[in-house]
């Protein structure tokens with residue numbers, strides 16, 4: 333009880349997250365490794381950040397991928413007021429949920445336009461888990477997501493220890509066992525081949541695309557749950573991601 337009171341009292345009046353959200357998030361993270369919260373931020377708040385993002389197309393900490401269809405703006409909390417507020421809220425929220433003082437290493441502001449038609453190279457090989465040890469991310473979806481807009485999707489129940497241990501032993505799933513033997517290092521696959529993920533769907537696992545309205549927040553342990561950004565085919569996708577438990581300086585830039 334004392335611990336709970338302490339974590340509640342860390343919340344300032346102004347935060348977007350309620351005590352009930354924290355209580356429920358604690359339970360959900362232990363059980364499912366994710367928690368979705370609709371209507372945390374207003375449409376106006378999201379629109380302001382989107383128009384800020386539209387002003388930035390290049391410079392320090394800005395990456396353009398997928399033939400110009402994706403813009404990644406790193407350390408966005410240092411650039412935009414709205415993102416700074418999300419960063420502060422998210423830090424307080426996550427600190428309370430995991431009972432550990434936490435500050436996001438960076439906030440990524442990401443924007444996707446539809447991929448050029450044809451070409452499979454940007455479609456396959458997207459499934460992955462971020463690392464072995466827990467790594468929380470807090471997403472704020474700034475635009476409504478649809479099946480076609482390239483939503484984040486993940487496979488529930490792949491966070492369970494039994495599943496992960498079994499798959500760690502399966503050659504070519506998380507690890508390339510041949511290279512482990514040869515080089516003696518446990519190199520994790522940057523991606524899990526689609527051919528290894530598809531059989532999961534025949535065995536009862538189901539991908540869950542995060543289809544939500546703008547203003548929804550998702551807390552997820554992306555180290556544990558297998559996930560991907562589904563390719564964007566239609567519409568625009570804007571989102572923020574606060575990264576926790578990342579290495580020192582990971583995609584953190586000294587922008588003004």
Ligand SMILES: O=C(O)CCC(=O)C(=O)O
Pocket residue numbers: 442462469483484485554559560561562573
């Ligand atoms: O952008 C996304 O929807 C997912 C990206 C991803 O893999 C991650 O944030 O870990």
Ligand SMILES: [Fe+2]
Pocket residue numbers: 460461462554559
């Ligand atoms: Fe990831």
